[in-house]
Amino acid sequence: MVNEYPTGQQSNLKHGFAATDAAAPDNADWTIDQGWESYTAEEHGVWKTLFERQSKLLPGRACKEFVAGMQQLPMRADEIPDFHQLSEVLMQHTGWQVVAVPGLVPDDVFFDHLANRRFPAGQFIRKPHELDYLEEPDVFHDVFGHVPMLMNPAIADFIQAYGMGGMRAKELGVLDKLARVYWYTVEFGLVQEEGQLRIYGAGIASSRTETVFSLDDASPNRIRFDLERVMRTHYRIDDFQESYFVLRDLNELLELAQIDFAPLYQRIATQSELQPGDVLAQDRLFTRGTGSYHRAFE
Numbered sequence: 001m002v003n004e005y006p007t008g009q010q011s012n013l014k015h016g017f018a019a020t021d022a023a024a025p026d027n028a029d030w031t032i033d034q035g036w037e038s039y040t041a042e043e044h045g046v047w048k049t050l051f052e053r054q055s056k057l058l059p060g061r062a063c064k065e066f067v068a069g070m071q072q073l074p075m076r077a078d079e080i081p082d083f084h085q086l087s088e089v090l091m092q093h094t095g096w097q098v099v100a101v102p103g104l105v106p107d108d109v110f111f112d113h114l115a116n117r118r119f120p121a122g123q124f125i126r127k128p129h130e131l132d133y134l135e136e137p138d139v140f141h142d143v144f145g146h147v148p149m150l151m152n153p154a155i156a157d158f159i160q161a162y163g164m165g166g167m168r169a170k171e172l173g174v175l176d177k178l179a180r181v182y183w184y185t186v187e188f189g190l191v192q193e194e195g196q197l198r199i200y201g202a203g204i205a206s207s208r209t210e211t212v213f214s215l216d217d218a219s220p221n222r223i224r225f226d227l228e229r230v231m232r233t234h235y236r237i238d239d240f241q242e243s244y245f246v247l248r249d250l251n252e253l254l255e256l257a258q259i260d261f262a263p264l265y266q267r268i269a270t271q272s273e274l275q276p277g278d279v280l281a282q283d284r285l286f287t288r289g290t291g292s293y294h295r296a297f298e
């Protein structure tokens with residue numbers, strides 16, 4: 001099989017990974033001014049290229065909540081959005097706002113923002129020669145990928161709960177388990193919609209190649225979401241996922257936000273960790289993947 005997607009060319013997002021002290025800005029919460037007036041025509045042009053190509057791909061692939069959120073926000077092809085304008089609309093709908101950060105922020109800063117309904121978004125945009133590859137989440141990933149879903153009350157509450165749970169998980173030494181939940185939902189989640197699978201994860205929605213791969217390719221597994229199962233499952237940080245987990249609907253996130261994770265951490269501590277491509281007998285499968293994509297690079 002010919003691989004359409006050269007490995008290592010996909011979005012490489014390291015949310016929650018600690019940034020170095022040398023990169024720390026003046027503000028303790030790592031926020032900076034977006035500096036909207038300082039974006040160049042070339043930078044707005046990169047946004048436009050990315051926006052237009054995702055806008056063509058996502059109808060019929062993104063969930064209806066993503067499409068609705070996008071339509072209600074002051075976000076369009078011609079220019080990088082102004083975070084203040086986005087925040088005004090978000091605030092009215094779900095009480096969230098978007099704050100600018102220079103890139104990755106330390107875990108505790110990230111969690112504190114989320115717990116207070118502030119979404120830290122990278123202020124910079126990728127270069128024209130790296131449209132499909134970035135090492136840190138930029139404004140296109142963070143704003144185009146995440147912000148439409150923040151208009152949805154279920155995601156809005158879930159991400160806040162994730163922020164509140166983050167510090168606790170760090171203290172318990174189980175941050176890796178919690179991070180997998182975020183990864184397989186907010187970043188790379190699929191959801192059922194009228195008998196079809198649809199995208200709601202920002203890592204997929206902001207990636208041209210993974211938008212197609214996650215739904216259409218024969219290679220990955222598509223598995224009904226199960227919280228403990230996901231907590232045990234490693235993920236691919238530098239390539240397409242080997243497995244995607246599918247929610248019944250977005251309201252399932254509200255149920256997850258109510259759960260006390262502490263007993264779950266204890267229970268899974270005695271269970272084996274799972275590799276990204278593993279399939280278990282008890283998994284409820286939408287698709288049993290061929291695994292061909294990742295096998296080609298072994």
Ligand SMILES: [Fe+2]
Nearest residue numbers: 015137187202
């Ligand atoms: Fe993200």
